[in-house]
Amino acid sequence: MSDSFHGLRSHMKTMKERMKASGAALVVMKDNRVVEEWYDGFHHDRTGARSIDASSRFNVYSVRVTYIALAAAICIEEGSIRLQDPLNDYFPGVQGEATVQHLLTRCTGLKWTDGMAEVVAPPGTVLEGKRPDLVAAVIQKATGQTVREILHERLINPMGWTHTGWMGAAAENLVCDVSPLGYPTIRLGADDGTDRNLFVNARELADWGNLHVNAGMKDGKRILPEKVIRQVTTPVHRSGQPSFGYFWWLKEGQSRHPQDELGATLQDGSFQIFGASGCACLVIPEYRAFAVRLFNSLYEGYDYLADIRGFGDEVMKALHTVEQFNQERRLMSRGGNE
Numbered sequence: 001m002s003d004s005f006h007g008l009r010s011h012m013k014t015m016k017e018r019m020k021a022s023g024a025a026l027v028v029m030k031d032n033r034v035v036e037e038w039y040d041g042f043h044h045d046r047t048g049a050r051s052i053d054a055s056s057r058f059n060v061y062s063v064r065v066t067y068i069a070l071a072a073a074i075c076i077e078e079g080s081i082r083l084q085d086p087l088n089d090y091f092p093g094v095q096g097e098a099t100v101q102h103l104l105t106r107c108t109g110l111k112w113t114d115g116m117a118e119v120v121a122p123p124g125t126v127l128e129g130k131r132p133d134l135v136a137a138v139i140q141k142a143t144g145q146t147v148r149e150i151l152h153e154r155l156i157n158p159m160g161w162t163h164t165g166w167m168g169a170a171a172e173n174l175v176c177d178v179s180p181l182g183y184p185t186i187r188l189g190a191d192d193g194t195d196r197n198l199f200v201n202a203r204e205l206a207d208w209g210n211l212h213v214n215a216g217m218k219d220g221k222r223i224l225p226e227k228v229i230r231q232v233t234t235p236v237h238r239s240g241q242p243s244f245g246y247f248w249w250l251k252e253g254q255s256r257h258p259q260d261e262l263g264a265t266l267q268d269g270s271f272q273i274f275g276a277s278g279c280a281c282l283v284i285p286e287y288r289a290f291a292v293r294l295f296n297s298l299y300e301g302y303d304y305l306a307d308i309r310g311f312g313d314e315v316m317k318a319l320h321t322v323e324q325f326n327q328e329r330r331l332m333s334r335g336g337n338e
Contacts, residue, residue: 003162004036004319004322005028005035005036005038005318006037006322007207007314007317007318008026008028008036008291008311008314008315008317008318009026009038010155011310011311011314012024012026012038012293013040014322015171015278015295015302015307016040016041016295017172018233018300018302018307019278019295019297019302019304019307020179020180020190020277020297020299021041021178021288021297022041022042022043022044022045022049022176022178022184022297023039023040023041023042023043023044023052023056023058023175023294023295024038024052024294024295024296025038025039025040025052025056025292025293025294025297026038026039026202026291026292026293026294027040027202027203027205027206027288027291027292028206028290028291028292028315028318028319029206029209029210029289029290029291030143030287030288030289030290030319031288031289032210032214032288033111034203034206035322036202036318037107037202037303039051039052039053039054039056039202040052041248042082043056043175043176043296044175044176044178044179044184044296046184047182049230049307050058050172050176054201054202054203055163055173055201056173056175056201056202056294057102057171057173057174057175057199057200057201057293057295058175058187058199058200058201058202058277058279058295058296059169059174059175059177059187059196059198059199059275059277060198060199060200060205060275060277060279060294061162061196061201061206061275061276061277061279062130062273062274062275062276063198063205063273063274063279063280063281064132064196064198064275065130065135065247065273066232066246066247066248066273066281067147067151067193067208068132068135068136068147068193068247069104069132069135069136069232069245069246069247069248070136070224070232070246071135071136071147071150071151071152071154071193072100072104072138072139072230072246073228073231073232073246074150074228075142075143075150076231077225077227077228077231080142080143081100081138081139081142081143082100083099083100083101083104084099084100084101085097085099085100085138086098086099087100087103087108087117087134088187089139090138090141090142091117091134091197091276093116093117094110095117095119095172096108096109096110096119096122096281097122098110098123099123100138100221100286101236102124102140102170102299103121103131103134103135103286104135104246104247105236105244105245105246105247106127106128106129106244106247107123107124107125107126107127107128107129107241108123108128108131109121109123109124109126110128110338111128112131112134125241127241127242127259128240129132130247132194132247133194134274135204135281136192136193136194137194144175146192146193146194147192147193148165148166148191148192148193150190151193154224155223155224158222159204159207159211159218160222161204163199163200163201164198164199164200164201164204164205164208165188165191165198165199165201166189166190166191166192166193166195166197166198166199167188167189167190167191167197167198167199168189168190168191169188169199170186170188172313173201173282174186174199175199175294175296176296177263177277177296177297177298178296178297178298178299179297179298179299180234180299198208198327199255202292202294205279205281205292205294206290206292208292209230209281209282209290209291209292210282210290211223211224212229212233212238212271212283212285212290213283213285213288213289213290215229215230216229217317231245231246232245232246232248233245233246233248233250233271233273233283235250235252242259242260243270247261247273248271248272248273249261249271249272249273250262250269250270250271251267251268251269251270251271251272252268252269253263253268256281259305260305260309260310261274261305261308261309262309263308263309263310263311263312263313263315263316264284264309264313265312265313265316265317266282266284266312266313267284267285267286267287267316267320268286269284269285269286269293270282270283270284270285270286270312271283272308272312273327274304274308274328275295277294277295277296278294278295278296278297278300278304278307279293279294279295280292280293280308280311282311282312284315284316285330288325289315289319291311293311295325
């Protein structure tokens with residue numbers, strides 16, 4: 001078989017240079033096995049930096065919101081939170097009709113300033129920024145547990161992950177963020193799941209995506225209820241707005257919102273999340289596939305939407321080639337047995 005992933009690696013190399021990242025990682029899984037794994041560069045852009053390898057842990061920034069949303073979905077499935085709970089139940093003084101579901105699908109109609117909420121639109125009508133901090137607060141008020149405690153108990157420990165966690169102290173395998181305007185940095189914070197300091201290596205992030213492909217199963221073992229996975233990836237439709245699950249961008253049809261991050265050639269039912277450092281997770285259920293890429297750049301001087309859409313399209317090209325090869329091999333096998 002020819003190198004199916006040459007184009008995807010070329011895209012990764014081009015974007016690494018364009019966004020001025022010092023390091024990159026790529027893992028693609030299909031049918032529960034790794035079909036591509038690639039690492040390039042260094043932990044930062046100064047002399048003496050460690051090389052990127054399979055143990056390197058990147059700050060995934062907004063990718064973390066899907067972990068927080070999953071914690072919320074677990075609580076909803078277990079009955080401690082209801083989707084239609086008014087936000088006023090958790091944040092006294094909040095006006096309007098916004099619910100937990102509006103919060104998870106980015107359409108509360110609220111503008112928060114210094115901890116105070118102002119109604120600026122009817123709920124369900126306007127796309128707004130992600131507020132995982134508010135979701136984490138809802139979870140803690142409803143359960144008495146932090147996001148970290150819930151995820152370690154229900155997900156991280158059962159999956160056997162040792163390179164996934166909110167980091168409050170530096171470690172050798174943490175990749176620095178780089179920027180053309182400053183020194184390399186590592187963003188640390190509280191380890192309770194509320195801050196932008198979730199560090200993950202490429203293999204465990206791929207495992208995270210593959211858990212969604214398999215509806216909560218790993219190696220024949222039930223890790224999470226199927227309902228929880230379906231819940232976070234079921235679209236909520238709003239007129240004139242892109243399709244979202246719980247923070248995941250969802251692909252439905254060929255219509256495109258100007259802010260849509262999904263490549264044009266992706267299959268319907270695909271879903272994706274993108275983080276500020278250039279990292280992304282892309283799930284393509286129809287191909288039983290998942291792709292994760294990691295970068296460490298906080299540079300903003302490039303067209304990130306064209307980049308992330310291009311990434312999805314390159315993933316699809318590679319997977320299509322793999323599918324063609326597998327079909328040809330199956331046909332040859334049948335011919336040899338006749």
